[in-house]
Amino acid sequence: MSDLNAPVSPVFIDEAFDCARRAGLDAVLIARQIAPDGRMTLAQYGAFWFALAQAMQDEMLGMTAHPMRPGSFALLCHAIRGAPSLGKALERALWALDVMVGAPRGKVSVRNAQACITFADDGPPASAFAYRTLLIVLLGPLSWLARRRLPLVQVAFRCAAPEGAAAYSRLFGTQVQFDAPETQFVIDAAHLTLPVTRSEAALKRYLKQAPGNLLVGYRGMDDVTGQVRALLSRTSPQDWPDFDRLARQFRMSPSTLRRQFKDQGASFRQLTSELRATRARDLLAKTDIPVAEVADLMGYAEPSAFFRAFREWTGCSPAQYRTRQRQT
DSSP states (O other), X not given: OOGGGSBOOHHHHHHHHHHHHHTTOXXXXXXXXXXXXXXXXXXXXXHHHHHHHHHHTOTTTTOSSSOOOTTHHHHHHXXXXXXXXXXXXXXXXXXXXXXXXXXXXXXXXXXXXXXXXXXXXXXXXXXXXXXXXXXXXXXXXXXXXXXXXXXXXXXXOXXXXXXXXXXXXXXXXXXXXXXXXXXXXXXXXXXXXXXXXOOHHXXXXXXXXXXXXXXXXXXXXXXXXXXXXXXXXXXXXXXXXXXXXXXXXTTSOHHHHXXXXXXXXXXHHHHHHHHHHHHHXXXXXXXXXXXXXXXXXXXXXXXXXXXXXXXXXXXXXXXXXXXXXXXX
16 A cells, blocks of 8 residues: 555544534535545545645635645745755744744754754644644655654644544654643754755655645554554563564564665664653653663663763763753
């Protein structure tokens, strides 16, 4: 099954229907012309979204302060394609979204080797579906520019949890926090240094499949990388399987699993390092567990190996990181 033929969660279909109803559109009629049986693939969902956007003259389906006029997403993609790095592309994308839709307004800050993108609302929080769509509009083309999925370390929405909230965690490949003080998501800052080398012709091909292809990069737990991430996230690093045993659990050869990771722009080593880094930072910031014990919980036989790894992740020692977090 190709990515665009993968199914879409009914939760997201229902929420798009709600946007259409609020605009006075017959969403059922539009949907039946695209997917008669009511179930949608990513490609069909993209066609449904495109039809609604054209009818509403708003690519954000009425969920932002100002309508995102048809063609705005393509204009955003053209604006970021010529950026010298992914970090500059992210800055341009946030600037473009601010001009196009107003609130929620995004800004990026880098600290402790993490890039945090925060969205500010002028009034009451938007819906979870609005925040989810805004993140995908932003991260979809950035992942395409980077030629890899940009794994999310953290996702937090200012709004209350919607019905079917678990679908959000599956989509982004990490637990989504609701009722947060502010809407934000966090990625590894190392991604911001990636060069941008996409051609104009490649962008035209990419835009031909939009908006259906936007969800491809963030069906976080629907591909092998996301499934491995979910498995490891439920398990202590001390009990993580080695690569060969992991391949057997997924009923494939190590070479096939390695190729799956590569095709999805990831690696097992990169994934385990990201998960360890996230857990270690969380334990140091939120608990008083001794650093040596944290090292053991992360699966390191020697604290010195953990110290070296932590400094690579954050640029500081575990003790320095803990002190800084307590001071903020």
